Amino acid sequence: MKAVQRAGRTFVLAFVGLGLLMLVGFTLVLAASSKGVLACAGGAMMVLAMILAAAIDIRLRSPHVRKVQ
Numbered sequence: 001m002k003a004v005q006r007a008g009r010t011f012v013l014a015f016v017g018l019g020l021l022m023l024v025g026f027t028l029v030l031a032a033s034s035k036g037v038l039a040c041a042g043g044a045m046m047v048l049a050m051i052l053a054a055a056i057d058i059r060l061r062s063p064h065v066r067k068v069q
Helices: 002-031 036-060 063-068
Strands: none
16 A cells, blocks of 8 residues: 555656646746747756656556556
């Protein structure tokens, strides 16, 4: 039961963290008017958030995690 609670807590923290990463990246892109280093940094943050979300999704679908649940 503790493993399931830990996995749930990790999922919620990852979801909130990725949401904030996407929001900050999008804000940087908008604030920089699609020019300069800030826009590149914002775009990179959004791409990183998408890659991390895919990695978390793959991890949550792994047989080990499903076996624990």
